[in-house]
Amino acid sequence: MTAPPARRRVTAPLLPMILALVAAAVLLAAAGCGAGSDSGDRGRLDVVAAESFLADIAQNVAGDRFTVRTLIPPGADPHAFEPAPKDLGEVAAADLVIVNGGGLEGPLLDTLTNVGGSATIVDASAGLKTRTPQPGEPPLGAGQIDPHFWLDPVAVQTYVANIRDAFVKADPSGAAAYAVNAAAYSAKLKQLDAWIKAQVAQIPAQDRTLVMNHASHGYFADRYGFQIVGTVLPGVGTADTPTARQLGDLTQAIRRSGAKAIFVEIDENPQLAEQIAAETGVRVVTDLLDHSLTAAGGVAPTYIAMMKYDTQRIVEAFR
Numbered sequence: 001m002t003a004p005p006a007r008r009r010v011t012a013p014l015l016p017m018i019l020a021l022v023a024a025a026v027l028l029a030a031a032g033c034g035a036g037s038d039s040g041d042r043g044r045l046d047v048v049a050a051e052s053f054l055a056d057i058a059q060n061v062a063g064d065r066f067t068v069r070t071l072i073p074p075g076a077d078p079h080a081f082e083p084a085p086k087d088l089g090e091v092a093a094a095d096l097v098i099v100n101g102g103g104l105e106g107p108l109l110d111t112l113t114n115v116g117g118s119a120t121i122v123d124a125s126a127g128l129k130t131r132t133p134q135p136g137e138p139p140l141g142a143g144q145i146d147p148h149f150w151l152d153p154v155a156v157q158t159y160v161a162n163i164r165d166a167f168v169k170a171d172p173s174g175a176a177a178y179a180v181n182a183a184a185y186s187a188k189l190k191q192l193d194a195w196i197k198a199q200v201a202q203i204p205a206q207d208r209t210l211v212m213n214h215a216s217h218g219y220f221a222d223r224y225g226f227q228i229v230g231t232v233l234p235g236v237g238t239a240d241t242p243t244a245r246q247l248g249d250l251t252q253a254i255r256r257s258g259a260k261a262i263f264v265e266i267d268e269n270p271q272l273a274e275q276i277a278a279e280t281g282v283r284v285v286t287d288l289l290d291h292s293l294t295a296a297g298g299v300a301p302t303y304i305a306m307m308k309y310d311t312q313r314i315v316e317a318f319r
Helices: 014-033 052-062 085-093 107-113 153-170 172-200 218-224 244-257 271-280 303-317
Strands: 047-049 068-070 096-099 120-123 209-212 227-231 261-265 283-288
Touching (some): 047 052, 052 068, 052 153, 052 172, 052 303, 172 218, 172 303, 209 244, 218 227, 244 271, 261 271, 261 303, 283 303
Parallel strands (some): 047 096, 209 227
């Protein structure tokens, strides 16, 4: 598998230039589509979601009233995405911008907040409480939140409710439709939760150990009875670099636990995981999706398909 392209990051020196350039893009976006999308004359909302999985969740609530657009393209790392001026122009022209929250978007959230326009920022995970890391996981920093709530479908019920309420507030005439759509999708999430439990049940409880490339699967582990042995990168984001001691401790933990694999997301560099795997004899699964859907013709074009795909890849690694 070829290494993923280098990630793009928003750095402080770039922000003034980006925000200066975006003014022209805002005018172009407004001229091209109006402040309520190209269907604004029909009262439809113009909604942008930061991540592709979030756009799919929101689209299920929106139904056929409007189309939710995605800011971060499939395959990009939301921890480190740098928007182009055109992206920010579209954000500024939108009615609502949905973010995961909990720190997932990092500096991007500040950029979206300060881009101008009248878009309302919707925090999809608002009301959810961060978890306490298990022994072996990197600790959270002061005031830090593990933002990966969506890897527990039960938590996504809160996303659905928050998105529904934001749509109703922005478009009261669609309240009944949003309520029906949200209830229907919530039922599908309950079915997904039951499906994942059935798949994980194939793994003996004592063997349910996870080693992740970064601390992404805590909520999944808590929900489905996994123990997280450790992570290659020592944080809930992908920017942290492990020390030699941390890598040595992880190697020992893998040997003690009998873990089967190290799981790496498709947009992450697997080099360190592969080095540890070579020392410990475990395999490396390099194609989890987690943060991103695939294109329409891919293996995971929806949030539910993504969760099923990742669950299958995890379960397969234990066979």
